[in-house]
Amino acid sequence: MGGHVFVVGADLTRLSCDDVLVPTDRSLRVARSWRALLPDELVTDSRPDGDCVGMSWNGAERVLEVPGGGARRTWLVDTVDDGGRGLPWLLEGAREALAAVARREVPEPVHGRARRLVGLPALGTGWGGAAGQRGALLQQLLPVLRGAAEEHGFDVALVLRGPSDLAAAQRVRRGEDGGWELPEHLRELARQLGERARRGQLALFVGAGVSAAAGLPTWEELVDELAARSGLDDALREGLSRLPPQDSAALLARELGADRMEEFVAERFGPGCYSLAHALVADLPVQEFVTTNYDPLVELAATDIGRDVTVLPYEEAQPGQPWLLKLHGDAAHPESVVLTREEYLQFGSTGAALAGVLHSLLLTRHVLFVGTSMLDDDLIRIAHQVRTALQTQGPGTARRTGTVLALREDVARARLWERDVETVAMARADGSPAEAARRLEVLLDLIGCLSTPPTGYLLDPAYRGLLNDEERALAGSLHAVAEALPEDASSTAALEVAGLLRRLGHGSSAADGDGAPPDVATRGRDDRTQEQRPG
Template identity: 40%
Template sequence: MTRGHVFVVHGDLTQLACDDVVVPTDARGEVSASWHRLVPPGRAPWGEGIWPVDTGSGSPQAASWYATTVHDVLDAVAADQQARPPRRGRSRHLTALPLVGAGRGAAGSRRGDVIAAVLEVLETHADEGHDVALVLRSGRDHAAAQHVRRGRTRHGLSPAEEATAEDLAARARVNELALFLGAGVSVSAGLPSWAMLLDELARRAAIPAAEAAELRTLPAQDAATLIERTLDEPLEDALAAVLSTHRHGLSHALLAALPMWEAATTNYDDLFERALGAVGRAPAVLPFEPARADRPYLLKLHGDLARRRNVVLTRDHYLRFQGAQGALAGVVQGLLMTRHVLFAGFSLADENFLHLADEVRRVREDDRVVGTALALVDEPLRRRMWDGELRYQAFAERPADRARTDEVVAGAARRMEIFLDLVAHHATDDASFLLDERYQHLLTPAERAFTGAVTQLRDVPPGSLAGRRVEALLHELGMRP
């Protein structure tokens, strides 16, 4: 087996789709209220895929003690995973855990030591072929963990992929990056890709296999029209049933960690909204809510299943969109004109998008590359169509044998997750841990000298312009009252 990977995620572990979750407990096996979403009070035994770990019951322990605890539970999880396939169509099992010991384990005063020790154990676990995600609710913990990883993390990507990831991260840091999400992103949550979605709807409509195969030869909008006519329920209800899930995917969480303010999607689900909300950045969802300066926005071009409104899927839907949704198209066109757009899991084949992109192409007089397209499976002809306008990054070749499509898509989705982990790693420039004594052991001698010098600025008289600026700087660097 090839090497696994360590993902560092800013988010809420109880909302992440994964195979197994490590949950901290006290000596009696009880969990704090923050874990009740996964472990409701009084449940016995715990659900499948949930692994309790005693974190010291409030007694302070050395960082190495927590590292050993993590090592032991991950070994047990890995042994159990050998007897079952990955969930949600993943190509490899994903185990997720929080910063063990930072809560009831009473290691909160030495968070930096625990982060460094646990990351070392996780990298060893990845060396043995396992994927594992360290999910950190605190932005400060996340920034510190990314600091530890610098120069050490291994992604197994090509030099070209690494260069693209670094470029996207640099654009994100200066607010030049916008997102456009397609169905490929939600594959990591177990939802179907665009082509698979129509197959699922055809099965729900009880369309015979021979007719379903013929539907695949039609344009997607026409196939959806015929499926809608065959369904014995509203199309929105059928979509909601096929796309039902309570947890967002790893890709959603990694994208939500990027410092961006503008996003659009053709997806019907609300998984990206959940991922943003988990890091305290719940977006304004356009066109249903007003945009606000203090939070990002997400434009839902093809409707929102949670609201059962504005769904665009059939031929009639597309025709109506072109006639009545010009304002929505204008938002996307503005992004293409003013930002570098990261297309994640989007095939660039949607008719509405092609129409609005063509209008932008007609008025542009510059020759800049307007975005980067991340495709799960390579489509050489489509890539050539966008040559010179988009940087195209595919994570797998299209299989000659259609029977291998699910396998190839799952592997490509995992590789895209690893790529996005690298983007999020380089895009993290949060320094809010530097002046926090709980992370001091992570700093280099030069960084300690810097923090010592900056701390002297506390003596600037408060209330003045200089004092307010200094206070803001110290807060940004993590000084606690």
């Protein structure tokens, strides 16, 4: 069975995957933005415009595997076209790199994922000379990636950083078969949710299942880890499994003490690599997010694509800015974490203001629940309160206020919640949880494609080739407006117009592409080639 090609906004150095392709040249110089993927002992020369790697090519080969012992493997790919060979040469390099990756045996994909995940940028859009041909590159690169995923059976994540890059890639995918192997009912669901997101009617609830894909513990695993630190004897540790999770956590908190418990939470749920699901969720054009997770991975994923997400209740919400409500606390504020039975009971009274935010979303938005089993006591109480509020308004006012994307079919649980939300399962009850989680990622990828505004690249000259005649004429008129705006514009009207032009891709041509610094990526080919020589 073939793999899938995801298009996602993220930072490849922080995206959890098995293999990463990194662009380089014949002198093995790598842009500084990729340094986190290179072992320190391999960097022989460090400069502001790039680091030289202490390896060597064998003849005309274009792909090198960077040695290392971690789960994630880095591959260097020569993408700098010194001979004017153009896009076909770049595309052949991508094929060679993915074929080399396929030859490496991976006993088990990272964090139990169903398929191996290979991440790469839009190769050649930095130092490689394709920066001004991004539209043509995406049109030709995506089929190459789909062919490799089909042939080798792994998943591929094409990771882009700029809004215009993402918008253009999604337009290309909407115009052809994007390879979403989903049944028709999930495709229809993606169309509905994508439309809601475009209209500003969708809010996201992110549960622990999303963070589990990044290697963070589920509730049961968290209790096991705490028990291992507690020093409890075997009999007590065995008895923990028979207690409700909140009561197990209460006993462990008493044994460990408040200080050690807070230290553990801050350490275990601190910043780290985020999952593909985190990135797909953060990419959605949604302004309101709620989570019961303690970790910062949603906001990290959003920050990496330029979305400044306010974390509530610790920061002040800003008009027009997206926000994320940490319903059960934040690892950066470990004293706020809701974990034990007593803390859950206290939340029922002291957390009313936070719960009220979710109440409001359920009444005014359609809430998409991702990565949650809907067993949390607070969620159950909030859903019941919203249902009661709707029923008191008279006959016909009751309605479903959200959609739950469940991994596996659970008829009883779906029936229990049917008055409040629609539950859509990714697999049958006896299906593989890992395959179900992967199907959820594919569904989120399709929702992202269908919800991405189709205009974010309109004024980016690198994507002029994607425009039709009407769009070119409109882009020309808008460029004239951009030139008429004074650089020091400060009036409300001018700032509104400038913001609109930015959303349409104006000023995006200096994006750093596949990782090259903007001051290098925007020079002529002769200068770029000269500077890439070491020494």
